[in-house]
Amino acid sequence: MSHDIRVKICGLRTGADVAAAASAGSSYVGFVFYPKSPRNVSFQEAAALAVDVPMGVAKVALVVNANDAFLDDLTAAVPLDMLQLHGSETPTRVAEVKARYGLPVMKAVGIADASDLAQIDAYAAVADQLLIDAKPPKNADLPGGNGLAFDWTLLAGRKYWTVPWMLAGGLTADNVAEAVRLTGATQVDVSSGVEGSVGVKDAGLISAFLAAAQA
Numbered sequence: 001m002s003h004d005i006r007v008k009i010c011g012l013r014t015g016a017d018v019a020a021a022a023s024a025g026s027s028y029v030g031f032v033f034y035p036k037s038p039r040n041v042s043f044q045e046a047a048a049l050a051v052d053v054p055m056g057v058a059k060v061a062l063v064v065n066a067n068d069a070f071l072d073d074l075t076a077a078v079p080l081d082m083l084q085l086h087g088s089e090t091p092t093r094v095a096e097v098k099a100r101y102g103l104p105v106m107k108a109v110g111i112a113d114a115s116d117l118a119q120i121d122a123y124a125a126v127a128d129q130l131l132i133d134a135k136p137p138k139n140a141d142l143p144g145g146n147g148l149a150f151d152w153t154l155l156a157g158r159k160y161w162t163v164p165w166m167l168a169g170g171l172t173a174d175n176v177a178e179a180v181r182l183t184g185a186t187q188v189d190v191s192s193g194v195e196g197s198v199g200v201k202d203a204g205l206i207s208a209f210l211a212a213a214q215a
């Protein structure tokens with residue numbers, strides 16, 4: 001039986017990445033605007049990539065603690081369908097960004113243990129979507145995209161928030177079906193798990209991930 005799981009492939013950097021994600025059936029493609037990331041793209045690169053994203057596939061810009069000047073330039077340069085806030089933005093900042101840019105906002109929330117779940121309701125009150133991701137280790141260079149999973153059973157019985165949400169963190173073609181089964185997620189996000197080497201997407205892995213997520 002096939003399930004209607006919506007998939008976001010994050011950290012695309014080339015036209016081939018966009019084509020692979022779109023042809024495999026992704027619902028969202030993510031572009032990372034964070035210079036320290038191996039997946040970082042410039043505004044110009046993202047604008048060129050956006051041209052080839054088919055209608056119906058949402059273009060998501062991932063930013064980390066971005067200020068208004070950065071977001072002003074980003075939203076002027078790149079046609080976007082959603083902003084993903086992946087830093088330590090407060091609920092107040094999420095609401096400000098949503099009001100200023102008129103784009104749907106997805107807030108990433110990092111989970112390591114049960115105590116991290118408490119913050120989710122405050123973000124659900126202001127964001128359009130939530131990305132429930134693994135909390136990065138303290139010494140991590142990146143606030144996301146680390147290929148780490150969290151204990152999915154923490155979400156069992158807690159799957160209904162007031163806004164749509166995506167599961168992320170260490171997902172691969174081998175584990176995504178189990179992650180969906182345990183959490184009840186209807187949307188999933190992946191970056192490292194569809195890469196052949198760090199920052200380099202693999203079309204075969206993207207296709208396998210979509211097939212496994214929707215199987």
Ligand SMILES: O=C(O)c1ccccc1NCC(=O)[C@H](O)[C@H](O)COP(=O)(O)O
Pocket residue numbers: 010011030032034037038039040062064086133142143144145146147148168169170171189190191192193
């Ligand atoms: O992917 C990055 O390089 C990145 C950099 C800075 C902040 C967030 C980043 N990625 C976040 C994502 O949306 C990832 O898809 C999500 O954390 C899951 O990543 P992975 O565990 O590698 O699948």
